[in-house]
Amino acid sequence: CAAAAPSVLSRADVITDHPFNNITDTIFQKIGVNLHQQPGHPIGIIKGAIHDYFDSHHPTTFTKFDDLAPIVAATANFDEVLVPADHVSRSPNDTYYVAPETVLRCHTSAHQAEILRQGERAFLVTGDVYRRDSIDATHYPVFHQMEGVRVFGPQDWQASGMEGAQYAEVELKRTLEGLAQHLFGEVEMRWIDAYFPFTEPSFELEIFFKGQWLEVLGCGVMQQQILDKNLGPGQKAWAFGLGLERLAMVLFDIPDIRLFWTSDQRFLGQFKAGNMTTKFKSYSKYPPCYKDVAFWISDAFTENNLCEVVRDIAGDLAEEVKLIDDFTHPKTGRTSHCYRIAYRSMERSLTDDEVNALQEEVRSTVATKLNVELR
Numbered sequence: 001c002a003a004a005a006p007s008v009l010s011r012a013d014v015i016t017d018h019p020f021n022n023i024t025d026t027i028f029q030k031i032g033v034n035l036h037q038q039p040g041h042p043i044g045i046i047k048g049a050i051h052d053y054f055d056s057h058h059p060t061t062f063t064k065f066d067d068l069a070p071i072v073a074a075t076a077n078f079d080e081v082l083v084p085a086d087h088v089s090r091s092p093n094d095t096y097y098v099a100p101e102t103v104l105r106c107h108t109s110a111h112q113a114e115i116l117r118q119g120e121r122a123f124l125v126t127g128d129v130y131r132r133d134s135i136d137a138t139h140y141p142v143f144h145q146m147e148g149v150r151v152f153g154p155q156d157w158q159a160s161g162m163e164g165a166q167y168a169e170v171e172l173k174r175t176l177e178g179l180a181q182h183l184f185g186e187v188e189m190r191w192i193d194a195y196f197p198f199t200e201p202s203f204e205l206e207i208f209f210k211g212q213w214l215e216v217l218g219c220g221v222m223q224q225q226i227l228d229k230n231l232g233p234g235q236k237a238w239a240f241g242l243g244l245e246r247l248a249m250v251l252f253d254i255p256d257i258r259l260f261w262t263s264d265q266r267f268l269g270q271f272k273a274g275n276m277t278t279k280f281k282s283y284s285k286y287p288p289c290y291k292d293v294a295f296w297i298s299d300a301f302t303e304n305n306l307c308e309v310v311r312d313i314a315g316d317l318a319e320e321v322k323l324i325d326d327f328t329h330p331k332t333g334r335t336s337h338c339y340r341i342a343y344r345s346m347e348r349s350l351t352d353d354e355v356n357a358l359q360e361e362v363r364s365t366v367a368t369k370l371n372v373e374l375r
């Protein structure tokens, strides 16, 4: 049985002095918050609406998991879902490593194999996932995903006259089109061919919403190898994965992903369990403050590493980090980057002193930790 997340995780379990460890305090503090378990939080509301859809519109009973610990074996996160050995997502620039064999899951697909081994044939997994990334209104290093898996046996597809794989694909598309309608109403939809290591064929579902095509989820027919190995031969399955923040931002008009983490009642008080029709009203927008930092980079420099430094110092006061100048000196061949950092609180006005202090700390930490030369 999959381990439930311990209610209190010690810092020393997550932030170690192992050279591979790249987890900051900012990230550690998010573990165990479990926004998806709060029924009145926008993330919990979306989870509830998807559960409702599967409970009321799908003939199968889906087992629901929402307390699987986010610290998983690297093998579960990658190998068991056939992520190639050289895939970028394995890099410590993209994924948070506790140690070389242990990561903060970067997708809920990390639980596919273990739950299949428990013999489950239809399940939904919701949880917090972690990715090192850039900083802007739609990217945050922690977000929430829901995974769905449905397994079929020959008795399911034989009556239909279809092959198993085709049957799974048809049922997948019908189920997810129904889900999109349940969430968004009567919208135009289209299927786009995609690639995921764990499904073949793979698709993305897009809907036409407020004048543009919007990606809603990724999915596909599960790679046979995963099923054969973890459940047994002769079956077919589909799987999908979707991001709850993305859906909540679109459905509730939430303009900035940092808002999900606020404890401000002016935000939280606008949402109610079970209510999918809320449109968020900004309580007031405080002014941003822009600061630039320029430096000569080294080969090892990455934007994700810079953003990690900024987040750890400024936390949710960092709204955006944007490359505004990229210049290679014609004679020395050295490259200089200039980044513009937008500082803004969602709750109050920041003082000049406060922002200057943050920026000074960013500058000095960048110089010492990122091996760059400030200009």
Ligand code: PHE
Pocket (backbone or CB within 6 Å): 106, 107, 108, 109, 147, 196, 199, 218, 219, 220, 239, 240, 241, 242
């Ligand atoms: N794990 C994929 C992601 O994070 C989503 C996905 C899940 C795609 C299941 C296909 C099947 O992008």
